[in-house]
Amino acid sequence: MTSRRTAVREILSRSDGFRSAQDIYAQLRADGAKIGLTTVYRTLQALVESGQVDVLRTDDGECVYRACATGTHHHHLVCRNCGRTVEVAGPDVERWTEAVGAEHGFTAITHTMEIFGTCASCAAVASAG
Structure with a gap:
């Protein structure tokens, strides 16, 4: 390196x-x-x-x-407010992307997926304010 x-x-x-x-x-x-x-x-x-x-x-x-944080394929759940990020596995997403690719004749499928929302801490602060 x-x-x-x-x-x-x-x-x-x-x-x-x-x-x-x-x-x-x-x-x-x-x-x-x-x-x-x-x-x-x-x-x-x-x-x-x-x-x-x-x-x-x-x-x-x-x-x-x-x-x-991990060497394996994963997705992210990201808080729109504070930026807190959690790495999550998505076996259903993996199966879906392979099926969609195969349905259309694609091979060597790759993808990324980020899910954005509000974390529990930010939601608690918002509801208290």
Whole structure:
């Protein structure tokens, strides 16, 4: 792993939730790294492809990243308010995507799925206010 990948992975491993490439770039620059934004994007893509980093697209279309907590395929349940994220398995989703692909003659099916909602803590605060 290159020093750039190590630096980006380190930023993500210290973060609680998902971070944008811009946030990661700003943190690296604040830490004194001589790295360009394009390099950060390329590094993130390589880390995603190797399964070391999760990526999801937010409601407004931005890609955000975090260190992957598990090495197996999974989905995310994300709080729209605080950003809390839970990794979840989806065996029914897996079967459905394979069936839909097969029905239309597709093979080597891949997919991503993020479910957005409000976590229990944020819902409790909202109902108390």
